[in-house]
Amino acid sequence: MGLISITATARGWCDVGELTAALSALPQGGTVTIMIHGYRFAPGISGHDPHGHILSQTPDPGCWKAISWPRHLHLHRAEGGLGIGFGWNARGSLGAVAARAFDMGHILADLIAQIRTRRPDLAINLIAHSLGARVALAALHGLRAGDVARLVLLSGAEYRSRARAAMASPAGRSARVLNVASGENALFDLIFRLFVPAPRVTDWALSAGIADVAGWSDLFIDRAASRAALQRLGIHIRAPQGKICHWSSYLRPGLFRLYRAVFDPNTPDILDRLDHALAQETRKSAEKRPRWGLSPL
Template sequence: MAMISVNVTGQDWASAAPLAPALHALPPRAAVTVMIHGYRYSPRDPANDPHRHILSPRGGSARWKSVSWPRHLRLDRTEAALGISLGWHARGHLQGAARRAFDAGDALADLLCAIKAARPDIHVNLIGHSLGARVALAAMAGLPAAHVDRVILLSGAEYRSLALAAMASPAGRTAQVLNVTSGENLIFDCGFRLAVPAPHPRDWPIAAGLHQVPGWTDLRIDCPDNRAALDRIGLGIRPPRVRICHWSSYLRPGLFRLYRRVCDPSQPDILPRLADALPRPERSRATRGPVPRLSPL
């Protein structure tokens, strides 16, 4: 099993095991996948430690929707990839956790620079849920080109203007992003917009989509046409069973098969193939209003 736990304190990171030997043990052009939890987890609190729940190879309490990301990404099976579970303090008031996500993003950027300095050939994936999407995008915004290969955002709690800024960065211009959304998350998107002020009055969460941005693919998993597109490329998923769910972007059966393909360096065309198969993007109902035209900051 190739797994390392990393925790963020402020803007610094520390790994539970030496990182350099794990990196040097990887074969050429192998993958490193960094998994980033969202709100209500914290490595400071044993009862809510993400390394004991979704970021554990064993998973944790069903109360926490603790499907094991490492197990479903098969990072517990292969020596050809390295999984890094990134823990950060995401408890307390939502506004405070949202601010700390930017610091966690700075720490993640430093971690990725260390990875690339040790192994420039490494393929780097990021996968983050909810506020973990803010952490991933904040890290990408401050990185040089080719430091991030693919990013998977799951029900991301972030605004379009900040995502555009990340995509306009050197790292963003060389990365491919899969933005997984669903109408099941609408109430949480609205709650995020109410609790965490937007940078601009007419800004919207990334559930509204950024389909016009090169390298960015929006996938709304509750849309029948999108599920049909996944079927056509052999990556079908089940339809939704509930109306409200913040965790459907990783609980829905079939999705991790897609995520494994996205994280696989031997599948360089998976996201372009998916984008070609999807129907023409339309305005997301999750916005409940007009989507503004935003230019990269």
């Protein structure tokens, strides 16, 4: 359908008048997909502007990490719905940016509330990488039930206790979340923990998964059982090519096919089917392990 760029600042968000026209052009019951970047991006800064990078239809081909989220989500197609690139200043020390992410969550919530006021028939989906996951989850606290349909969190830089609190909000209880994690992100999880203190010593980042929250699904893309489960759904992704990568949750070929299905109103049961397939493959893997449990997944 199309793409518009929105920039959030401490004063709020601005879209130079494109949002109203874009919302009016959407069909009844259409979708809006809001894409949220993570650390080190900032709108208007050359080489770091997300609207010319992953949130662009035509990102800089000279950067190996610059793949177009809008194009891979098929937002350029008529059936793709409206895409919104949500840019915010994520430059500075990690601790300062992590604190700023909460404020950006409030601004994101205001944007979503405005969209819902103008077009309550639309389904709003969020996809966020790294500290963008903190922004997305923080937004849930300021929203009503039904304001967000689906969230896809990619290598999320947030703690499980805060995610649980967000999911306990009215908007969180009515949303479905896919948490995409990998052991490839372990180094970055450690850096996050060192510079952004956990609320409690026993708290862990989202890469540890959350098994006890309704509406929450974990997908560990470095595990063979997860790849087998995706194959059951007709989605093929390759095994990790290295031990360290913060961007594999959107660079790994095949994953965007899953994300498109998560956001597609024609596949409302995709996360239930994924959970079922994961449970079957995990059980099968456990049955194959030696009794001492040293066989890797």
